[in-house]
Amino acid sequence: MSAHHLADLVTEAQRVAVIGLAKNTGKTRTLVALLAELHRRDRTVGLTSVGRDGEATDVVDPRITKPRIPLPPGGLVATAEPLLRAAGLPYEVVSRTGYSTPLGRTMIARLPAGGAVEVAGPSSNRGTAEVTAAMREHGADIVLVDGAINRRAASSPAVADLVLLATGAALHTEFAQVVEQTVAAAEVFALPCSGDPAVYSAAATAAGSVAITGSGAVVPVDRALTLGGAGADLSRLLAGPDGAQHVVLSGALCESFAEEIRRAARGRKVSLVVTDSSKVFLAQRTSDWYRRQNVSIEVQKPTVLAAVSVNPVAPFSHRFDSVALRTELSARLPGLYFCDLGPHVD
Amino acid sequence: MRETADLSAVRPYGDHLNDGLVQVTFTLPVPYGLAARHAALELARTMRLTEPEVVHYQRLCDGYTYFVVIGQCRQSVDFATLREGAFDIQYLTEHEIDRLIEEQIGRRVVVIGASTGTDTHSVGIDAMLNLKGLDGRHGLEAYHGFEVHNLGSQVPNARLVERAIAVNADAILVSQTVTQQNLHLHNLTELVEIAEAEGIRDRTLLICGGPRVSHELAKELGFDAGFSKGTYPDHVGTYIAKELVARRAIASTTATAG
Incomplete structure (x- = not known):
């Protein structure tokens, strides 16, 4: 049946x-x-x-x-x-x-x-x-x-x-x-849909991946960072009172990038937004684990x-x-x- | 006049067309003697060889015997349907490949390669890409028509895709020793998935190679082509050049039609 x-x-x-x-x-x-x-x-x-x-x-x-x-x-x-x-x-x-x-x-x-x-x-x-x-x-x-x-x-x-x-x-x-x-x-x-309209408007206009800071500034994020693997220096992207709150990815979310973001954010809340769940590549940790570390992975389309x-x-x-x-x-x-x-x- | 073969039912050729004669060699863990010979004939019959004959057998060491058996294979294959697969391509020489690229593409074709994931075997990828090549046949690096980037071994898939986009690669070559463990398969599928996620899947030829890679496996993995043992750099070079030319032709027909 x-x-x-x-x-x-x-x-x-x-x-x-x-x-x-x-x-x-x-x-x-x-x-x-x-x-x-x-x-x-x-x-x-x-x-x-x-x-x-x-x-x-x-x-x-x-x-x-x-x-x-x-x-x-x-x-x-x-x-x-x-x-x-x-x-x-x-x-x-x-x-x-x-x-x-x-x-x-x-x-x-x-x-x-x-x-x-x-x-x-x-x-x-x-x-x-x-x-x-x-x-x-x-x-x-x-x-x-x-x-x-x-x-x-x-x-x-x-x-x-x-x-x-x-x-x-x-x-x-x-x-x-x-x-x-x-x-x-x-x-x-x-994975939940992002609830922030700024994410969708940034995604619609940006050519590649971008970060959205606390004050609403949109900063491009190079592919060498998102795909570059372990050791990518993301501290500048996340540091300071106006550090990135959302990273809107145009392509793949790889585990090494999620891990570097988590490290650089030092417990501060950051969301990583992909177009949809098929762009998420996690093998070591689960999306649930990252959420508990204050790194929430979100999608634009469910x-x-x-x-x-x-x-x-x-x-x-x-x-x-x-x-x-x-x-x-x-x-x-x-x-x-x-x-x-x-x-x-x- | 020479007899022509029926391509819808091809049989092995021994002494004349369609006699189906084949020769098999094997070793049995049994002592040399008439009983051993008998066992070899029985085995040949279970292989569905008719009228098997032991033409040679000898003692290898205590308890082991080596055989050469001939027999008739009555089965046939339909070559007429098989040959129409995508890989019925006429291989070109280095010079011909360079000329095809120059005349039909008009710029150097960018190829990037690596052994990915935890795989440390770079022999295959080096043989295809590096100047030295294989068996006296140059690697693609030696061709005028190719710009080659060899990233070496243990390269993460994401990094390979990132470099491929940075150099505007026409083709990505990876080598992997595939076993029945899912790990190797998953490393190959991850490359395809990341290429798709980064939006380059349709404009980049994805090619995998390794001792157990077949066209069927390459298709399941999501690659455009798979190369196995017996592959030379000019085979890979021919495929890349011809496929790029074919895709340009299709793209221009679609553009005209639209």
Whole structure:
């Protein structure tokens, strides 16, 4: 029944991204369950992948067999031309895109009879947004954007209205670590929007990243500082009574920058504002930890995380109790829907 | 007249077209003798080789025997569909690559490379980029058509992207020894994600290389190309030059159409 409920959650959305926290966390299974349920509801589906999905065996560990992706009849797909031809299914070419991938140039096609396809659409957000819009134009009620490995770029509101997250035992051999890493990732998706109008007006006019000081002055922040890594001297930016209160980033928020800001702020409250949660790259500390240190990470546009699918099995390694895992995650992340789309094989 | 092969069903060539003859060599941990020979033939049958024959076998040391077996492989591959992948490119020589860049791009192509994250292996990236190159074939640094920046090893992804933007790179090359550990994969995906976050994903070719990198893996990771064993600098150089030229052609068609 969980696939049914999953479809309830996404059915009104036009663009849904399915994002995994690592390989083998059940992204493909989530996609397959959703496709079947949407087909039952007579929704015409479009499908693209920023990576590659629907292949028979895993690309890193060939012992792992993967679920195939049956596209319902009348569905649209954006994929590399050679993969579509190799599927041996009847298809109509909708358009050819300018996006090339290591597996060939991508095209959009309609499959009148449906069938199992390998999906490898454009890798970039711009390409994904372009093929998504094209599939919508050609009759797709809803477009599913498949992520790859642990890539989160496609969760950006520029690409997707709604995000489904896949997590599971493959993240770590310890139950507690799987919970912690999933909680940390969900917290990033749920980062609050900045409440300061000055942030939005600075972001709209600035060419790059800027700092907004206590008196409202807008100071450019060089990319060598935001991406420069540990040891970047940020004390000048934050020092004095008129130090920066907000840093509005035009691109990535890397952990080393967040850490240098925290150090230089010496406990004073600073907010780091990114365009959306897909620009946040934290691995050592969580966004929650930074907030407790008075460094709040905020977004300009929110991401809507609709549900989390949990795969309790790590192939050829270990497994956890599915109910226990979902119960623990629900307790830590109240209000979020968790499901297990098993059966899982190991 | 020479017989032509059916490219939709290609078979190994031994003595004549489509005979499917293959030769396999292997060692079994069994003592040299007739029983060992029998075991090798059984194994060849489980490999689906028909009419297998042991053409040579010898004692390696106590308890180990080495075999050379030939047999017929009845399976075939459909080369006609495979060859249409993106990488069916005709490799150019150093001189040809330089000329293509000069005539079609009209400026030097900027390439930046590094071994990223915790990876200390810079052999691969050095072979592709540095003057000395590999096996008597120059690295891209020696070409007139390329401006090369090699940042070395253990470079953080954010720093590589920052330098790439600063030098206005056309292509970013990274090398990584990929294992089944997620760590290596995540380091490669992080580069792609930071490039996307910084807004340079569509105007920069992202290329990864390493002993276990395939086109399929490169696609999953989000790279434009993946290179593995047997790659020479001129292969990478050909790909970069041809892909940049192809993208310019597509961009100008779109501009005209719009």
